[in-house]
Amino acid sequence: MFFISMETASLHAELIGARYFNKGYAAAVGALNSSFDSPRDTEGHGSHTLSTAGGNFVPGANVFGFGNGTAKGGSPKARVAAYKVCWPPVGGNECFDADVLAGFDMAIHDGVDVISVSLGGDPMALFNDSVAIGSFHAVRNGIVVICSAGNSGPADGTVSNIAPWQITVGASTMDRQFPSYVILGNKMRFKGESLSTEALPNKLFPIISAADAKAANASVGDALLCKPGSLDPKKAKGKILVCLRGDNARVDKGQQAALAGAVGMVLANNQLSGNEIIADPHVLPASHINYIDGGAVFAYVNHTRYPMAYITHPTTRLGTKPAPFMAAFSSKGPSTITPEILKPDITAPGVSVIAAYTEAQGPTNQDFDKRRVLFNSVSGTSMSCPHISGIVGLLKTLYPTWSPSAIKSAIMTTATTQDNIKEPLTNASNFKATPFSYGAGHVQPNRAMDPGLVYDLTPNDYLNFLCALGYNQTQIAMFSKSPYKCPNPISLANFNYPSITILALNGSTTVTRTLKNVGSPGTYSAHVQNPAGISVFVQPESLKFGKVGERRTFKVTMKVEGGNKGRDYVFGELTWSDGKHHVRSPIVVKPN
Incomplete structure (x- = not known):
């Protein structure tokens, strides 16, 4: 198993490869000095994120004695590689498009299984977004790409890495405090x-x-x-x-x-x-x-x-309650670029995360700090992203033939929207959070290993998504290897995403989804939590699956009730259950 962190990492026993890409940076800024011109980690970010995803078991991990215990990554037996594409910031830019794309190209060439991308910028059109373009080509090759949602919260509309083929991860707290x-x-x-x-x-x-x-x-x-x-x-x-x-x-x-x-x-x-x-x-x-x-x-x-x-x-205090809640810094939806799909997709621990660190910097990552540590506590969606990457690694090991979208669906549809005292997840101000903060919810790794059903998508489905956004052939060519003919007509309503988002709902609308059985035979019944002022009807109300790989299609009709015209976004959920599995999808509606 390979894990790819698209920043830097310190060399250790599991790191079987380390490459660096800076031709784009050098063309704009000039050559780096020899101390920087290498894949080595000079500021800790890459070591921390890569070890979170795939670090091995290390006893006695602590920060100045705090949080002492055995550290491990999400996939502790993984083989990992590092692709360094970011460099000392110049004019606010440290990750140049040419270098990011070169890193993706090499990771694809090297045959990796998972790419963990703890970087991002301001939201932009997908055809101008190097991470979106690179990750699309990775997904075409069966590679799962996980990205951080950004640290620009708590304002709405700040989420980045919003392509539907990416798993976009917000940040929440954990049940450990200092x-x-x-x-x-x-x-x-x-x-x-x-x-x-x-x-x-x-x-x-x-x-x-x-x-x-x-x-x-x-x-x-x-x-x-x-x-x-x-x-x-x-x-x-x-x-x-x-x-x-x-x-x-x-x-x-x-x-x-x-x-x-x-x-x-x-x-x-x-x-x-x-x-x-x-x-x-x-x-x-x-x-x-x-x-x-x-x-x-x-x-x-x-x-x-x-x-x-x-x-x-x-x-150090463990088992604290309530936990988790959403980090204030975690970027939020709705996506300003593609509001037709819910982003972020999921949330995971991203506050005070202890993981490996570089000895080239002090733990504050400030020049004045002369202290050195082997492990450090760091916060950000950069830290929550590799938590999901590690879980993806386990899923890839368990189900090597699953598509990236099936793995994404398993993670999303098994998530929880409750904390450890069975109350709804809250934001940092102690108000009830919404899917614009946490997506489908907080990840539950064990449940993700047995989702029962998944929503599947193909690379052509993603190209059709671009067609529905109105992209022209030149823009689509950034993603497609050959000229792609868009279907006519094309609609996003039936895009088989694990969440349902409806914009400008006036009267009623119907969308179609298809579920694929990846578990034992069974009959699933639909359960709906209606968004405020919206009636939701599912047809049929039950789906019977007789074997693995069998697919069943259903329709969801949403109708605005009289008192809800002109209101803001409202939220509900649809759950399919056979008594053992609970396949839950957020519903996001904005009445017109």
Whole structure:
């Protein structure tokens, strides 16, 4: 089994190949120096993601002693290769199209089974998107391609890597925390998270808003955010600073506080970040607290004559509840390019993920950090993507003849929309999340191994999808090996995707789907959860399968009820069940 990470990776026992591609970068920027001109990992991202997908069993994995245990990737016996296509950023660009496509071409040539792509950019037309083009050609060759959804949340319409042949992955939390408490002088106690190696336990220190440590030439806003050069050492020395999340990196805020002489930092979430708190390896005693608790801490320091506080040592806590919930940074749908299909497809753990790291960088990935670690805790959809890649590897091993779309269907239709206390998945602000955050739901690997039924698609189905988008022959030629004649007429309504999306529904509409049996014989019954103000009818209401490979087609009719005209998106679901398997598809409707 091969796993491909489209960034970089450190060499280790399982890494059977490592290549690099930078001709596109060199043509635009110039040649790299010899220290960069290699497949070696210089910043940790590739080592972390590749080991998450296919790393072997490693006992004693930890970050400064936190989270100690045996690490393994999703497919721990996989053979992996690395294809480095991204380089030091220039003008905001670090992954050039020519290099990305060269990486895909070589991976296809090398005969890989899975490609894990923890990179992306702003959403764009598919014929201009090198990851979409490269991944299409991979899928044509039977290779499953998994992509990160992006880290531009929580705003709607920010999801990237939106091609239907890709598995697009959002990020959510897990049931492990690294709690560190902020104790105020008035005995109020707030739980944050941190991987700081130092703390300020049991001794009170002065605590102030970072805005009150403003340098003379800095704005109050920049000081509150603890931006470089915004803090006055005379005001910050010996104090705990309360910095607001946003703009610059969380770990950079701690560094700026330390440079100004602060003894510690409380990092308080802004409103958009809500309850999403992240355990970072800060360079000084620090604790990251949520938005509501941050408001209480700011109120204390701003209305107390001599505010004091201390910060406890972090600990490791497992089995926390409720979990998971969606990360605030995880990019959301609807897709601004192809709103006709739901994106992201799935969510997986992407917050405070511990995996292998490079010794070429410190754990904060900042130049000031001289510490070195073998494992690091990192957050992002780059981290959730390889979780799915590892699961795909297991599915490819179990079912080597399955198509990429069948594997994708198995992962999506067996996902859950509940957390570990059986409540609906929420966003970082503790409101009920929607499929625009999590797609079909949070992945359930064991259930994905036995989905019962799958929705299958072929490369020609994907070309027909491009036809339905109105792409011309020149644009379609980016994907097709030979001239492709579009069917006439063509509609997206019957595109056999594992989710159902209907735009501008006026009155009623009917779509067709086909299920393929990949399990034991049985009879499946349809169960519908109607979107608000929408009636959903399935015909037939039961499907009987007698053997593996048998296909059955059904129709789904959706009708707008009287009170729902002009409303925003509404969500429901369709589940086919034989009592053992539950094949669930999200329904997304926007009434006209």
